Amino acid sequence: MKTKKSQKLYKKAMTLLPGGVNSPVRAFKAVGGNPLFISKAKGSKIYDVDGNEYIDYVLSWGPLILGHAHSSVVKALKKAAERGTSYGAPTKLEIELAELVKNAFPSIEKLRMVNSGTEATMSAIRLARGFTGRSKVVKFEGCYHGHVDGLLVSAGSGGATFGIPDSLGVPSSYASETIVLPFNDVEALRNTLKDNWKDIACVILEPVVGNMGCILPHKEFLAALREETEKYGVVLIFDEVMTGFRVSFGGAQEYYGIKPDLTCLGKVIGGGLPVGAYGGKKEIMQMVAPEGGVYQAGTLSGNPLAMTAGIETLKVLKKSSTYKKLEDKMIQLEEGLKDAAKRAGVKVRFYRAGTMFCSYFTETEVVDAKTAKTSDLDKFKRFFWGMLNRGIYIAPSQFEAGFISLSHSEKDIEKTVKSAYKTFKEL
Ligand code: KE4
Secondary structure, X not given: OOOHHHHHHHHHHHOOOHHHOOOHHHHOOOOOOOXXXXXXXXXXXXXXXXXXXXXXXXXXXXXXXXXXXXXXXXXXXXXXXXXXXOOOOOOHHHHHHHHHHHHHOOOOOEEXXXXXXXXXXXXXXXXXXXXXXXXXXXXXXXXXXXXXXXXXXXXXXXXOOEOXXXXXXXXXXXXXXXXXXXXXXXXXXXXXXXXXXXXXXXXXXXXXXXXXXXXXXXXXXXXXXXXXXXXXXXXXXXXXXXXXXXXXXXXXXXXXXXXXXXXEEEHHHHOOOOOEEEEEOHHHHOOEOOOXXXXXXXXXXXXXXXXXXXXXXXXXXXXXXXXXXHHHHHHHHHHHHHHHHHHHOOOOEXXXXXXXXXXXXXXXXXXXXXXXXXXXXXHHHHHHHHHHOOOEEOOOOOOOOXXXXXXXXXXXXXXXXXXXXXXXXXX
């Protein structure tokens, strides 16, 4: 692909923004080379500033489940903008979106809108600590919950592994409040809660891990999580920022039939505008200011534009035929990719939940961060560039999930599978 204009913009951006980007993963560090600068997008396609067209499987890391610039979203946003962009006062729109979310997630009896997934998880953790009076948090290796200080932590060495910071600027005192366990490890979970429950406020997890590629939970793991947290009065938080409305209309909790105490949402519920939300049991949510003593606030929380984009998106998702259409597209892609890899003689492990998916270059069954890391990253890198140069835009990191939208056509998917076969062959 000719990418002269992108290169020029990247050089300029580097003089203004750290790494030339406003979020690290966009800098293509994991695959080398320079990022493309995007000029516009429509449906399943994105276009870079050099005029190259790509079929997009990143979809802004999940939000654009309808596809880019969906007509009803854009139309509603134009009208909303003419009525003012933010009032800093309550509106009917916030009630409308809250009802749509609540109807899809029965475990959410009350919720609060915020402006990002990070704000949602940060607030949910503060709330769990306020509700229980305990301070420790259990998370799982490989799960990402936004750049919350206390969660930028990876497993220390040894048993009930108290965390060690995996970012500069996170004091060890914060990290020591976080216990990091292997995902899908029921025994480690049971032992940790048994020994430490008196100090543990909550357990937070991505019910399907979309930040290590795509790692599925074992049924007994989710069951143990719910049973053990219930037993010890530990708040169970499902971070469904990525899985919400993605794995199914009711998220991973509907898909796997497990009811958490609190849920964090983001991405899809904003329809491409900045939104996050956290919600759950009334008895917990009533502790949030101004009703209760757990403080949380936000200038643009629930603003009319973000609410409008979210409402329009969820209205389309609510239609009975939507998830069947999404599922059919996902099956066409999954079967196509698996067949292409087989015909090309490349060993690939493919996982998906609803329409979030990932393929790893490994023969090992991927069940946690450790096994995800057995993927051949050099192969992934060459796969990424081979696909990009054939007009297919996948996540520039092995440890991200891919997404499909309502706008991806059969033709798009056929082209994707053909490109994958040629690229696998090159590997
Ligand atoms: P944001 O603060 O980026 O809106 O959401 C944080 C977050 C929380 N929980 C989960 C499960 C998430 O996946 C995310 C954000 N996901 C990343 C992609 N892996 C966003 C992309 C980026 O960081 O630029």
